[in-house]
Amino acid sequence: MERSRQVYLDYAATTPVDPAVAAEMLACLTADGNYANPSSDHDAGLQAAEKVELARESVAALIAASAKEITFTSGATESINMALKGAFAAYGKGADHLVTSKIEHKAVLAVADWLESTGVEVTRLMPDANGVISARQVSDALRDDTVLVSLQWVNNELGSIQPIAEIAELLKNHSARFHVDAAQAVGKIPVTVAGIDYLSLSAHKFYGPKGVGALYCSAKPRARITPVVHGAGQEAGMRSGTVPVHQVVGLGAAAEIAIKRLQADQQRIQQFSAQLCERLLELSGVTINASDASRVGNIVSASFEGVNGKALRLALRDLHLSSGSACSSAAAEPSFVLKALGLSDTLAEASLRFSLGRETSELELEYALARTHYEVKRLRQIAGWKA
């Protein structure tokens, strides 16, 4: 079966900007729009500030928070840095403790490493075979000096959903604050901040622009952070720097659309996801990773026996998806997330993450499946592999 088209199946990496979002952003860039500095006290500045505040309300509505609890940032990585470093700066007493997991996004793992280098003790919880951290594990890891627990809501490689509400409940009885990296959850599943102290999100994971995100900090009980970026005191002193009105308006517009579309999107993508898993499993020697976990529909991670990872990825170069190797690495290392589930290096490398989105069509899915079947069989024939 020839390569006849290209199909984008990497929506968990990033999404295209919704045209309605782009239109609203454009109206904040040029001389006839809201381009003014929202900190200025003239009319143009006030109008821009009004747009920023409307966007703040939309983001708050998406996660059931109030507008004053939202700080705009450049994206989830910055939000995570602010929450983790900021919470330790605000509440740490010296030799303190952080609880996180081994399957967090690099943005959390790298900050945890940095905190460790400053003397913080870090507990990195191991997920079960389905990529899930249990509330019990968190409870067992807590100490009197635990300042923060930081976990992701949805794993970016597996799509497994963590029991956030349960963990939030147990942390009510402990002084530790709770940060949730919700980059892969927002716009995919209902997200509410009940019991959560800090929550990070990024616009570009749900059809907003790259370069903007938000950090939620609970007002009651008050979750403080010491700011990381100092300057002229924008964003109530939490994050200095001129507020990029067009970016923030883009995030707000994406949030509004996500609220309206969440249920319909979820339903449609769940169907596609079920179809994808079923058809992949028609091939022998295929495992759907984290298949027994509660998962978001838009991420399906599959491992293929009897094929080489690099060969599989090259053979399927018409499908824009992520493989079981670290995306950022030139000398591809097998995914630490898949390895944490107990997969061998070989099998972790021979894994693909299919991530679906609003633009995914029946036809595209059909093409991707047919091509995957064809190439896996072809490579296994070349390998002389038999199930």
Next chain:
Amino acid sequence: MNNFGRLGSDYSQAVLNHFDSPLNTGAIEGLEPSFSRSAAWGDELHLWLKQNSEKQVAELKWTCLGAPIVIAATSLASELVIGWRKDEVQTKLAACLLEQLELSAEQRYAALFVADAIQKAIN
């Protein structure tokens, strides 16, 4: 020519052609294969090799669970070595593979690995 992004452009057109349509894959019935495993990346190669009465390679079939460059190098080698004796494989094959497949420094190991494996398969 659309190489389908960086994945495709990491490889020469010759590698892509052999990888997409490899030559002489499969086994020769009634013959025991010679097996090699690359130390660098764990590529696994089975070779079935027949020689004629003058000790020249008469037929070469193969299976490979390995990287694209190893598949491409074995495919090309399975055509090149027909009519060659062991000493020719030893002296010429790796250089021919490197040149014809335009392998980069990082991909060089594939040519050396396949040339070694074929030498090993020759009596």
